[in-house]
Amino acid sequence: MLCEKCKKNTATVCVTTIINGDKTVKNLCPDCAGQEGHLHMEMPFDHDFSLKNLWPTIFSLGQGDFSKQSGSQRCPQCQLSFQEFAQGGRLGCSHCYETFQSRLESMLQRIQGSGQHMGKLPKRLAGVKGIERQIEALRGQLQQAITVENFELAAQLRDEIKALQESATRGDA
Amino acid sequence: MTTEKSFTALSTKWNEAGNHDIVISTRVRLARNLVNKPFPQRMNDGERQQLVETVCSAMKNTPLGQSGYHFFRGSELQEEEKALLLEKHLISPQFAEDNSEQGVLISDDESIVIMIGEEDHVRIQSFLPGLQLSAALAGANQVDDWLEQGLDWAFDDKIGYLTACPSNVGTGLRASVMVHLPALAIMGRLEQLFAAMGKLGLTVRGIFGEGSESLGALYQISNQVTLGYSEEEILVRLETVINQISAEEEKARQWLKEQQTVKLHDMIWRAYGRASYARTLTLKEMMNCLSRLRLGVDLGILEQVNKEQLNKMLIGGQNHFLCKADGRRLSSEDIDILRASFIRGTLREDTA
Numbered sequence: 437m438l439c440e441k442c443k444k445n446t447a448t449v450c451v452t453t454i455i456n457g458d459k460t461v462k463n464l465c466p467d468c469a470g471q472e473g474h475l476h477m478e479m480p481f482d483h484d485f486s487l488k489n490l491w492p493t494i495f496s497l498g499q500g501d502f503s504k505q506s507g508s509q510r511c512p513q514c515q516l517s518f519q520e521f522a523q524g525g526r527l528g529c530s531h532c533y534e535t536f537q538s539r540l541e542s543m544l545q546r547i548q549g550s551g552q553h554m555g556k557l558p559k560r561l562a563g564v565k566g567i568e569r570q571i572e573a574l575r576g577q578l579q580q581a582i583t584v585e586n587f588e589l590a591a592q593l594r595d596e597i598k599a600l601q602e603s604a605t606r607g608d609a
Numbered sequence: 610m611t612t613e614k615s616f617t618a619l620s621t622k623w624n625e626a627g628n629h630d631i632v633i634s635t636r637v638r639l640a641r642n643l644v645n646k647p648f649p650q651r652m653n654d655g656e657r658q659q660l661v662e663t664v665c666s667a668m669k670n671t672p673l674g675q676s677g678y679h680f681f682r683g684s685e686l687q688e689e690e691k692a693l694l695l696e697k698h699l700i701s702p703q704f705a706e707d708n709s710e711q712g713v714l715i716s717d718d719e720s721i722v723i724m725i726g727e728e729d730h731v732r733i734q735s736f737l738p739g740l741q742l743s744a745a746l747a748g749a750n751q752v753d754d755w756l757e758q759g760l761d762w763a764f765d766d767k768i769g770y771l772t773a774c775p776s777n778v779g780t781g782l783r784a785s786v787m788v789h790l791p792a793l794a795i796m797g798r799l800e801q802l803f804a805a806m807g808k809l810g811l812t813v814r815g816i817f818g819e820g821s822e823s824l825g826a827l828y829q830i831s832n833q834v835t836l837g838y839s840e841e842e843i844l845v846r847l848e849t850v851i852n853q854i855s856a857e858e859e860k861a862r863q864w865l866k867e868q869q870t871v872k873l874h875d876m877i878w879r880a881y882g883r884a885s886y887a888r889t890l891t892l893k894e895m896m897n898c899l900s901r902l903r904l905g906v907d908l909g910i911l912e913q914v915n916k917e918q919l920n921k922m923l924i925g926g927q928n929h930f931l932c933k934a935d936g937r938r939l940s941s942e943d944i945d946i947l948r949a950s951f952i953r954g955t956l957r958e959d960t961a
Binding site for chain 2: 469
């Protein structure tokens with residue numbers, strides 16, 4: 437809808453004025469609304485931003501044939517079919533991630549970006565995984581040190597990485 | 610501390626008055642699931658009951674279990690009681706609507722609320738007033754650490770904590786900040802701002818969660834992406850954007866104050882007049898009045914009202930709290946009458 441005043445821009449502001457019980461509604465662009473000095477403006481807020489409702493859409497992007505393909509594949513653990521998931525947007529159990537891995541992966545990339553968990557680790561894994569992450573971080577620093585030819589630091593980092601690798605193979609945290 | 614407090618007290622942790630104005634409150638929630646169990650939606654009542662028992666007994670052995678908290682079995686909670694918890698934002702609409710076996714655990718100060726058997730097996734929520742993302746995360750993390758001693762969480766090396774909806778997988782973290790943006794709303798700037806937020810991986814919603822409309826210029830801004838970043842990184846991103854929005858809102862407020870002085874004052878005093886004298890008030894009307902009053906208080910224009918009163922009205926003026934205080938089930942017309950009288954009464958309280 438175009439702005440009722442300038443008839444150029446898109447009307448995004450709905451101005452409702454009530455004077456002595458007479459109600460007038462004008463659809464204006466933000467500029468004209470501002471110029472008219474309207475302060476009693478309500479933003480329309482009927483968009484539903486929730487991902488839940490977008491789910492089927494996200495799914496059909498780029499893989500419109502998923503239902504034909506193997507939508508009837510079921511998770512052996514909870515019996516959820518892929519089609520049921522695509523419709524409801526909820527997986528049935530943690531094993532579903534394995535069962536539908538290949539198709540979930542590409543979708544996760546679309547909605548989540550990078551596919552590697554970088555956050556908290558459960559205590560039972562924190563030891564080994566934590567060391568792996570430290571090594572990963574140190575390797576980055578090592579690369580950096582070599583690039584700037586800081587060989588003293590590089591040697592130090594290399595030793596640290598070695599020590600961590602050894603403690604990882606020993607299995608202590 | 611009585612069991613009743615959660616259903617009667619008009620104050621709660623996130624609602625504590627402080628010197629924060631644009632950012633009202635912070636909520637952090639972690640989604641966790643047990644290994645080798647179907648997600649709640651695919652559980653039968655027996656399995657759900659067992660889930661509630663398992664999580665509860667793990668909780669009992671933790672410091673939170675030993676200090677004060679209340680546990681409510683979903684099946685024991687009356688519909689009205691759930692509605693009250695929802696009006697306080699302590700539980701989700703989905704949890705309130707679900708009538709199957711579930712449980713909710715609420716710490717005495719209502720800073721920690723654990724929903725059992727909602728979309729995921731366990732959802733740990735941590736509430737604080739103002740912008741306190743790190744502290745809220747620390748609170749939720751602490752509970753997670755405690756629970757983890759007795760429970761085995763479903764976790765994958767690559768994609769992290771496994772959740773019923775892939776949009777939560779990874780950290781299982783949803784950090785959500787409630788902001789009050791009346792000046793930007795008045796100036797019609799929100800739509801642009803919200804569109805930009807989508808590009809930054811953030812979501813904007815009304816104050817009653819997914820799909821709810823905005824009331825009284827209050828919005829919840831939260832992270833959308835949960836995988837690929839650490840919890841801290843997610844919070845930093847959110848906090849940066851929140852600080853920018855706060856600065857924009859502050860600028861808009863100052864502009865209104867300086868350039869539209871009469872209109873701004875008129876708007877605030879009209880809201881004060883309505884709130885002080887109206888004989889009926891719909892929820893929407895009240896929320897809009899409260900928004901203007903809060904703006905007036907924040908800008909030092911309205912000295913007749915203080916933040917405690919505003920916070921009290923924000924919860925106490927909700928439908929179910931009004932009915933609870935009255936002790937009856939009321940028609941919506943009667944609720945509007947009661948609401949007007951509650952608001953008048955609360956505004957008169959502090960004139961001394």
